[in-house]
Amino acid sequence: MGRTALLVIDMLHDFLDPRGSLYCGDEAAKVIPAVKDLLEVHRRSGSAIIFVADHHPPDDKEFRLFPPHCVRGTPGAEPLPGFAPRPGEYLVRKTRYSAFWGTDLENILREEGVDEAHLAGVCTSICVMDTCSDLRNRDLRAVVHRLSVADFDPEAHAFALRRIEKILGGEVVD
Numbered sequence: 001m002g003r004t005a006l007l008v009i010d011m012l013h014d015f016l017d018p019r020g021s022l023y024c025g026d027e028a029a030k031v032i033p034a035v036k037d038l039l040e041v042h043r044r045s046g047s048a049i050i051f052v053a054d055h056h057p058p059d060d061k062e063f064r065l066f067p068p069h070c071v072r073g074t075p076g077a078e079p080l081p082g083f084a085p086r087p088g089e090y091l092v093r094k095t096r097y098s099a100f101w102g103t104d105l106e107n108i109l110r111e112e113g114v115d116e117a118h119l120a121g122v123c124t125s126i127c128v129m130d131t132c133s134d135l136r137n138r139d140l141r142a143v144v145h146r147l148s149v150a151d152f153d154p155e156a157h158a159f160a161l162r163r164i165e166k167i168l169g170g171e172v173v174d
Contacts, residue, residue, distance in 0.1 A: 001115070002113045002114055002115030002116065003046075003047070003048055003112055003113045003114050003115070003116075004042070004045070004047045004048070004114065004116045004117070004118065005047055005048040005049070005050055005109060005112060005114040005116070005117045005118070006038065006039065006042035006047050006048070006049055006050065006117075006118045006119075006120065007050050007052055007099060007117055007118065007119050007120070007121075007131065008035065008039060008049070008050070008051045008052065008083060008120055008121055009052045009099065009119060009120065009121030009122065009127050009128055009131060010052065010053060010054055010070075010121050010122050010123070010127055011032070011035060011051070011079055011080050011083040011121050011122070012053055012054060012070055012076065012077060012078065012079055012080065012083075013075055013076045013077070013078055013079075013080060014054075014069040014070045014074075014076030014077065015028070015054075015069070015070075015122050015123070016028065016029050016032060016080055016122065017076075017080070020069070020076055021067055021068060021069045021076055022066060022067055022069035022070075022152075023152075024122050024123060024150060024151065024152040025152050027150065027154070028122055028123075028150035028151065028152060029150075030150070031120075031122075031147065031148055031149065031150045032080065034120075034145070034147045034148045035083075035120045035121060035148045036082050036083075038118070038120050038145055038148050039082075039083075039120075042118065043086075047118070048089075048090070048108070048109075048112040048114055049085065049086075049089040049090065050089070050090040050091075050092055050099075050105070050108060051079065051083060051084070051085050051089065051090065051091045051092070052092045052094060052099040052105075052121070052127070052131070053070070053077070053079065053091060053092070053093050053094065054069065054070035054077065054093075054094060054095070054127070055070060055072055055077055055093035055094065055095065056068070056069070056070055056071050056072065056077075056095055057071070057072060057095070058071050058072070060095060062095070062096070090108055092104065092105050092108070094127075096130075097126050097127050097130040097131075098127070098130040098131050098133070098134045099127070099131040099134070100131065100134040101134075106138065109138075109140065114140065115140060115141060116140065116141040116142075116143065117135050117140055117141070117142055117143070118143045118144075118145060119131060119132060119135075119142065119143070119144045119145065119149065120144075120145050120148035120149060121148070121149060122149065122150050122151065123150070123151045123152060123153075123156075123157075124144075124149045124150060124151040124156070124157045124160040124161065125151050125153060125156035125157055125159065125160040126151075128144065128149050128160065128164075129160040129163060129164060129168075132144060132164050132168055132170045133168055135170075136168045136169055136170060141171070142164070142168070142169075142170035142171070143170065143171045143172075143173060144161070144164050144170055144171070144172050144173070145173060145174070146161060146172050146173065146174050147174050149161075
């Protein structure tokens with residue numbers, strides 16, 4: 001039996017601070033305490049802790065779809081208080097929706113012996129869902145914590161949770 005990991009996705013100022021350039025909204029910001037609680041549970045249980053963070057160059061092509069956000073070296077790309085890695089934990093910086101694209105996440109999971117990954121953070125319909133899809137494509141068990149994920153679009157959030165369960169085979173738990 002392998003190890004469990006917690007992927008804490010995009011708990012960054014630009015998404016969850018009302019002054020952020022791509023603020024997900026007050027409803028999304030309400031998950032911050034739930035994600036902090038989940039993080040502490042996983043730390044106590046010895047899970048591998050992996051913070052995943054958007055980290056774009058100033059001219060990223062993603063900005064054709066979304067306003068510039070989480071630009072390298074800006075305050076918006078910084079984690080919210082309480083969401084920085086501690087010694088022995090990981091930070092995976094990404095430039096695309098999935099935490100796997102162009103990162104060393106797959107190697108980290110392999111080196112840590114992970115066979116089950118729990119997901120929390122934002123945005124459910126984008127980075128959470130795409131990362132979940134890539135976990136399942138690697139035959140890793142994916143568990144999404146419904147009370148610890150959020151999106152700027154409530155309909156897209158609901159769709160993503162259904163897709164994660166019905167199509168991707170992820171488990172959605174409270």
